[in-house]
Amino acid sequence: MVEHLPIVALMAKLALPEAPQMIGLDWGTSSLRAFLIGNDGGVLAERNGSDGIMAVGPDTGDLKGDFSRLAHAAIGDWLRDHGHLPLLACGMIGSTQGVAEAGYLDLPTELSALGRHLTSVELSIGELHIVPGLQKTSTETTAPDVIRGEETQLLGLLDAEQADATTVILPGTHTKWVKCQGHRVTDFSTSMSGEMFGLLSTSSILSRLAEPADDFHPDAFDWGLSVGADDPAALTASIFSARTWALDGRLHAEKINDYISGMLIGAEVAAQLTTTADSAAPFIVCGTADLTMRYSRALRRHGRQTTEADPRAAAAGLFRIAEQSGLVPTKENIND
Amino acid sequence: MVEHLPIVALMAKLALPEAPQMIGLDWGTSSLRAFLIGNDGGVLAERNGSDGIMAVGPDTGDLKGDFSRLAHAAIGDWLRDHGHLPLLACGMIGSTQGVAEAGYLDLPTELSALGRHLTSVELSIGELHIVPGLQKTSTETTAPDVIRGEETQLLGLLDAEQADATTVILPGTHTKWVKCQGHRVTDFSTSMSGEMFGLLSTSSILSRLAEPADDFHPDAFDWGLSVGADDPAALTASIFSARTWALDGRLHAEKINDYISGMLIGAEVAAQLTTTADSAAPFIVCGTADLTMRYSRALRRHGRQTTEADPRAAAAGLFRIAEQSGLVPTKENIND
Numbered sequence: 001m002v003e004h005l006p007i008v009a010l011m012a013k014l015a016l017p018e019a020p021q022m023i024g025l026d027w028g029t030s031s032l033r034a035f036l037i038g039n040d041g042g043v044l045a046e047r048n049g050s051d052g053i054m055a056v057g058p059d060t061g062d063l064k065g066d067f068s069r070l071a072h073a074a075i076g077d078w079l080r081d082h083g084h085l086p087l088l089a090c091g092m093i094g095s096t097q098g099v100a101e102a103g104y105l106d107l108p109t110e111l112s113a114l115g116r117h118l119t120s121v122e123l124s125i126g127e128l129h130i131v132p133g134l135q136k137t138s139t140e141t142t143a144p145d146v147i148r149g150e151e152t153q154l155l156g157l158l159d160a161e162q163a164d165a166t167t168v169i170l171p172g173t174h175t176k177w178v179k180c181q182g183h184r185v186t187d188f189s190t191s192m193s194g195e196m197f198g199l200l201s202t203s204s205i206l207s208r209l210a211e212p213a214d215d216f217h218p219d220a221f222d223w224g225l226s227v228g229a230d231d232p233a234a235l236t237a238s239i240f241s242a243r244t245w246a247l248d249g250r251l252h253a254e255k256i257n258d259y260i261s262g263m264l265i266g267a268e269v270a271a272q273l274t275t276t277a278d279s280a281a282p283f284i285v286c287g288t289a290d291l292t293m294r295y296s297r298a299l300r301r302h303g304r305q306t307t308e309a310d311p312r313a314a315a316a317g318l319f320r321i322a323e324q325s326g327l328v329p330t331k332e333n334i335n336d
Numbered sequence: 337m338v339e340h341l342p343i344v345a346l347m348a349k350l351a352l353p354e355a356p357q358m359i360g361l362d363w364g365t366s367s368l369r370a371f372l373i374g375n376d377g378g379v380l381a382e383r384n385g386s387d388g389i390m391a392v393g394p395d396t397g398d399l400k401g402d403f404s405r406l407a408h409a410a411i412g413d414w415l416r417d418h419g420h421l422p423l424l425a426c427g428m429i430g431s432t433q434g435v436a437e438a439g440y441l442d443l444p445t446e447l448s449a450l451g452r453h454l455t456s457v458e459l460s461i462g463e464l465h466i467v468p469g470l471q472k473t474s475t476e477t478t479a480p481d482v483i484r485g486e487e488t489q490l491l492g493l494l495d496a497e498q499a500d501a502t503t504v505i506l507p508g509t510h511t512k513w514v515k516c517q518g519h520r521v522t523d524f525s526t527s528m529s530g531e532m533f534g535l536l537s538t539s540s541i542l543s544r545l546a547e548p549a550d551d552f553h554p555d556a557f558d559w560g561l562s563v564g565a566d567d568p569a570a571l572t573a574s575i576f577s578a579r580t581w582a583l584d585g586r587l588h589a590e591k592i593n594d595y596i597s598g599m600l601i602g603a604e605v606a607a608q609l610t611t612t613a614d615s616a617a618p619f620i621v622c623g624t625a626d627l628t629m630r631y632s633r634a635l636r637r638h639g640r641q642t643t644e645a646d647p648r649a650a651a652a653g654l655f656r657i658a659e660q661s662g663l664v665p666t667k668e669n670i671n672d
Contacts, residue, residue: 143563143577144584174541174576190580192540193572199535204528205510227479232569233607236529236600240510241479244526248480264572271569 115324156317224262451660492653560598
């Protein structure tokens with residue numbers, strides 16, 4: 001690749017370490033991911049910790065102090081080494097259980113609007129800017145729904161020029177299915193299949209027969225997928241078959257969890273596809289490698305293609321929002 | 337009533353307390369119900385305890401001794417006061433986790449066959465006879481399924497002369513839906529909605545917003561019923577609305593659990609009705625007063641009538657099985 005770079009750019013790349021421009025925080029319920037971001041939006045350093053917002057206990061009367069301490073533990077040395085960089089956070093840190101309520105943008109919304117609606121709070125480590133969530137208001141037939149953090153991932157992974165309607169799946173404890181057109185978000189819904197899997201695989205009667213497994217068992221997962229997708233309405237009955245097939249000897253103990261996972265994802269995907277236009281556009285899946293593989297496998301079963309997004313889309317999204325809001329100079333400014 | 341009794345019968349009734357004929361045990365996973373049963377099948381005394389089979393820990397090498405001690409604690413005084421009565425048990429006591437594996441009868445089966453297939457085990461309190469369960473073998477498209485304990489309740493509550501096909505619902509942690517014709521059991525399936533309710537209402541993110549309630553909230557339950565029944569395939573997504581409606585302020589904290597209960601039962605009932613013939617025959621519901629009310633309410637929403645069975649049907653069933661097997665004299669013998 002080197003021979004294609006102009007010599008000046010090559011020298012810059014070799015001689016100067018890229019200067020950090022900002023620190024991005026993806027601060028969720030049970031995790032805190034921190035990104036040290038350079039002037040092209042590249043991630044110079046990354047940290048993953050478990051100091052999610054639940055690490056702050058019941059209100060001690062000093063919420064700002066409590067969250068400042070968590071942030072200092074995660075990124076204090078970056079601030080010491082690089083001076084006071086702009087701090088931008090997304091996720092549950094902006095919820096009523098976070099350090100400050102950062103509000104929501106109503107659907108439909110352009111993701112380019114996020115940077116104009118930041119909430120700022122003065123912490124001991126500096127001023128923290130927080131990205132708003134997205135909310136869908138209720139109708140006669142549908143419940144309200146909310147997103148916090150995923151709006152930033154969406155901005156990081158979506159192509160603004162994409163003209164076709166796109167569905168993005170962000171799998172996790174609460175999997176989000178989001179419909180977009182370019183950078184415009186038109187609809188989304190939340191599925192609890194991830195949390196249900198956690199409960200069933202650790203605390204239900206099904207967990208008594210299951211053995212934890214390090215390996216993925218495609219045969220058991222696909223079997224579950226097929227049962228879940230064939231009759232998603234019967235889920236609460238079908239799931240009991242994890243026990244009866246195990247007692248019957250045809251589902252081995254170390255495969256039970258993959259069978260359950262397949263059934264939950266199979267039922268979820270089948271139900272979601274009934275509300276999704278039949279288009280050739282691939283679904284974009286953005287999550288851990290394991291969950292992305294499972295959802296892609298479920299969608300392929302229905303003849304739908306998937307594209308896997310970089311799970312660090314949050315970092316790219318935080319950089320774009322920082323550009324929108326003027327926290328960092330835009331590329332145009334740099335080129336000037 | 338007294339004036340209608342012949343004088344001899346009246347004297348017998350006044351002078352002699354009804355003689356106990358047998359002791360029936362409904363011995364499940366987490367409960368032990370004991371019945372002292374008279375010569376007409378009537379329950380003379382009843383005890384409800386929590387010494388289910390899980391009260392016996394990992395195999396100590398003396399399973400018979402362990403279970404004998406539990407039984408002695410529950411009914412030792414009955415045996416002392418009335419001599420060694422026949423002992424008949426149904427439920428998980430006959431499973432591989434119980435005192436002896438009591439086998440299964442294959443579907444379709446006549447409940448009159450139960451008494452001919454008892455398993456007997458010698459305990460220190462006397463010989464314990466155990467009722468077999470029922471099993472449905474798997475087919476190309478359906479999983480195997482098993483019942484233990486409900487077969488005895490069915491015998492206690494069903495009318496042998498009923499010519500129409502009947503559906504019996506036995507709600508609980510694992511709700512059983514059983515199809516019968518007279519005393520012939522033709523099909524059944526198990527739903528885990530009860531266990532899912534337990535997990536969601538105690539251990540999920542939904543439980544963080546919920547407040548326990550002593551009262552039943554029909555508005556919240558019916559709201560959940562409607563959401564669950566309208567699109568049972570979307571259950572894993574719809575259930576998240578318990579959180580979003582609560583955050584929205586329109587679902588009060590003390591009503592969240594009834595909303596969740598309604599949604600799970602609504603989805604379960606809607607899915608089960610798709611496999612049930614459209615008949616005018618009422619559904620028989622046999623469970624606790626609270627669960628029976630909830631299932632009846634869900635079925636009425638679909639225009640289906642319900643009949644509530646005596647939740648002590650297990651005692652009546654145990655007596656009939658004791659008659660079938662000759663453990664107690666049949667009525668015909670008494671009249672001889």
